[in-house]
Amino acid sequence: MTAPVPSNPYDAVVVGGGPAGLQAALTLGRMHRRTLLLDSGEYRNAPAEHLHNFVTRDGTPPAEFRAAARAELAAYATVTVRETAASAVVQDGAGFRVELGAGGAHGPETLAARAMVLATGMRDTLPAIPGLEPLFGTVAAVCPYCHGHxxxxxxxxxxxxxxxxxxxxxxxERIASRLTVLTDGAGLEPGIRAQLDGAEVAVRPEPVKELSRSATGATVSFAEGPDEEVGGVFVAAGFAQRAPFAEQLGLRMLASGAAEIDAMGRTSVPGVFAAGDMAHTAALPMPMASVLTAASSGLVAAAALDGDLLASDHPN
Known part of the structure; x- marks a missing residue:
């Protein structure tokens, strides 16, 4: 049986407790909006030991960053943080119904919101190479701007x-002492191979059998040929929506797999805003997957949400 929907909706429910959601909640709290932040405890950067390329926070452990943000949110009386996951988000008249599958000690629960901020992020999908996943976030990474230095x-x-x-x-090439491209049994386009050869970048075409942690970083073992000892590995990971809410709400999606937003974080469904790497504008080829850009997008989406509620409450 569906739990009754409260008659006093939140101004905003923010789904996601990473940097985008935390910043959205902070912005809404500073404007005294009645806000609920739902944090499932799952984060894309959880495997990383430190976050980088964020002025004043370079080298901060992600858990420490989240704890500091939570402490700041505690100063705002209109912001509530709950460590639980939403199971569904449904349009309900002019607002939204948010269903919590577990609902804590009281079983399933249904909440009402005038507007939503989705900040649930993406999930990385790695090549199926034995040993890669345990190294991901430390020795193995995807972004040179975040982990290259x-x-x-x-x-x-x-x-x-x-x-x-x-x-x-x-x-x-300005950072590493030596570079090797591992094609894992696949061929390179002739133009790309010519570029790499011209820059004296080594290419190992053999299938990769396994990666394992070593004293210097990782040992790459191949189906044939000698091992390679490397300090780190950069991998082209795929990604997909971490949560089902974009699909549930019928948001317009981009070819990247991210939800389409305008410059202010508005999605194709009025009242639903998206922030962080689960969304981007059509002008970008892919989401900007960094802590700093995620936090920035959370601020922008929250400010747009506040402005839209203001326009609704005080129409011309």
Whole structure:
């Protein structure tokens, strides 16, 4: 049986407790909006030991960043944080119904909201290479801007065969002492191979059998040929929506798999805003997956939400 919907809806329910959701809740709290932040405890950067490329927070452990943000939110009386996951978000008249499957000690629960901020993020999908997943977030990474500097002066591998591999390698050529592209049995386009050869980037075409942690970073074992000792590995991971709410609400999606938003974080469904790497504008080829840009998008989406509620409460 569905729990009754409260008659006093929140101004906003923010789904997601990463940097985008935390910043959205802070912005709404500062404007005295009655706000609920739902935090499932799952974070895309959970495997990472430190976050980087965020001024004043470079090198901060992600858990420490979240704890500091939670402490700041506690100062705002209109913001409530609950460590639980939403199970469904449904349009309900001019607002929304948010269903909590567990609902804490009281069983299933249904909440009402005038507007939503979805900040549930993406889930990385890695190549099916034994040993890669345990290294992901430490020795293995996806973003040179986030994790490249820490491999200064080391032998770095780039795993993949698509058009991105040359770009990633060239982003790292000023950082790494040596670069090797691992195509894992796939071929490279002739133009890409020529670029790599011209830059004296080594290419190992053999299928990768396994990655394992080593004293210097990782050992790459191949189906044939000698092992490679590397300080780190950059991999082209795929990604998909971490939560089902974009699909449940029928949001317009982009080819990247992210929800489409306008410059202010509005989705195709009025009253639903999206922030962080689960969404981006059509002008961008992909989400900007960094802590700083996620937090920035949370602020923008929350400010737009506040403005839309203001326009609704005080129409011309």
């Amino acid at each position: 820490e491999l200064s002066g080391k032998h770095v591998a780039v795993l993949g065969s698509g058009p991105h591999v040359a770009r990633v390698a060239f982003l790292l």
